[in-house]
Amino acid sequence: MKNRLQYCGEADRRGEVITSRTGPTRQSLARGSGRSSYGTSIRSCCRRRSSSRHAWQQGEYGELSSKIPMKWQAVGRRKCKPQMNYDKLSRALRYYYNKRILHKTKGKRFTYKFNFNKLVMPNYPFINIRPNGGVPQSAPPVPTASSHFHFSPLDSPNEDGHMNHYTGSSSAQSSRESLNDINERKPIPSETEDLHSMEWRRSAEHLSSRNTVGGGPHGLQKHKSDLLLPVFSMHGMYPDAHSPFAVSPLTGRGGLMSMPHSPALSLTPTVFSYSPSPGLSPAFQSGSCFNFNPEEMKHYLQAQACSVFNYHLSPRTMPRFPSFMMPPPHRPFPPEEQPSFPIKLQPPPMGRKNKERPQSSEDKRPAAPQLPLLPLKVEPVSDEEELLSDEELDRNHHLEKEDDSDSEFDRETPSPKLDAEKAVHTFVKPAAPSWPQFSAPPARSTYPREGTEDQPETSERAVKDSPSEPVVVEKKEETLPPKFRYKRLWNGDRQAEAAEDRECRKSCIINGCRSSEVSVETSATVAAAADS
């Protein structure tokens, strides 16, 4: 299904999936498709958007809608899935809520929307085109993991391939809005709305192919299919000058890597995690000089910790080297020849059974000698975040915070142990004052159950992991069952989210993380499987 949703996206690049259904009663709908997933149904509908049969509506970004009722049956029939009906379809879609792939567009019938917000673009944390934070609810998927969704260029008015300008806050805002009120949407400049279909498609493909790379069942959802955006390393993948992708952080050609602030954020965990080899690490690619400045390091570490904290990132996902600390270039391949690891790592998507990820063993090996987690103290944070004051959290929502902090990016590139240790020291102590949240996270009444349950475990784990185990430790479980988390996110605790956003932002600012944070999107899942 995941893969299929991509196609939904195709129908409407805006991320909203609007289904149509004729009859109000379930029974009338009952005819649908055979074993095809709902996604399939959606896809077929989407593809036909322009056709007379299905009037797919364009809504906000990621929105898909069909105004012609009862088409589901037709679709089902066509797909040899007579059993398919809207009821089932919707049920399937609702499962995506939990995965944060979709959410319901409130107030719109049969309308679902892709959650671009939650799909954070790990690669381009710095993209910030809208300083004011004004982001449409249905922010374009581009900067986020949502880019997995390939929106069909077919009917789309904006096919020219303009990449949107995104702000770090955009995703956050988007998230907030999407979560609750569509009425709060802000108009999006048409320019911003443009999506590069081709790009999307490509990225989606890459994603799907590298599906297994994610390695491991981690991440908030623990969905195997969860993916991370592959796009980053693709050279020239986003040729558009306006596109954030024009410059890949990985390429090290001047782009984000050279950004002065928020070193922790400058690189995305995703990128690292997928680095097939240390040599590919952005850090190695972009800089030619290696510096170590304790102060900077300290700052860096704090920022990093902040990032981890606020976005539930695993410390392991952090780049080994801050931008100011570029290790000597080490390139196994000439830049031109650098294989995009997405491809390299990517075994063709296979059926569920193949999710085994044959390469898993491969991936893990390099991970073994991994660098010690830097600010391990942060670990507890991911869970604690829930305890943070709303206001504080809200600050950091430049980019969607990723709940998948648990995601394991074990494939980090090795880094000097010394540095890491130093880093830990540097960070851990000073960090405390900077993070009021850490020391005394306000209890949140909102999620009493989750919070209470989580905390003990989290702390425990943190204690365990950080000090004694410098080496990568696999986090097996998420503290909070995805179910609850999702619930919280989507059902309502809007305030909480907003607050979180704010808070995070604040803390980031305090720590010098001005930029948006990387987040790993669980929803990457969407792109995960290839549709075949």
Add this chain to the structure above:
DNA sequence: AGCGGAAAAT
């Protein structure tokens, strides 16, 4: 309309 639990099917 929509949500989500539960169980069956894949």
Add this chain to the structure above:
DNA sequence: ATTTTCCGCT
């Protein structure tokens, strides 16, 4: 593990 199917509840 995910999807499909059924169904009760709001």
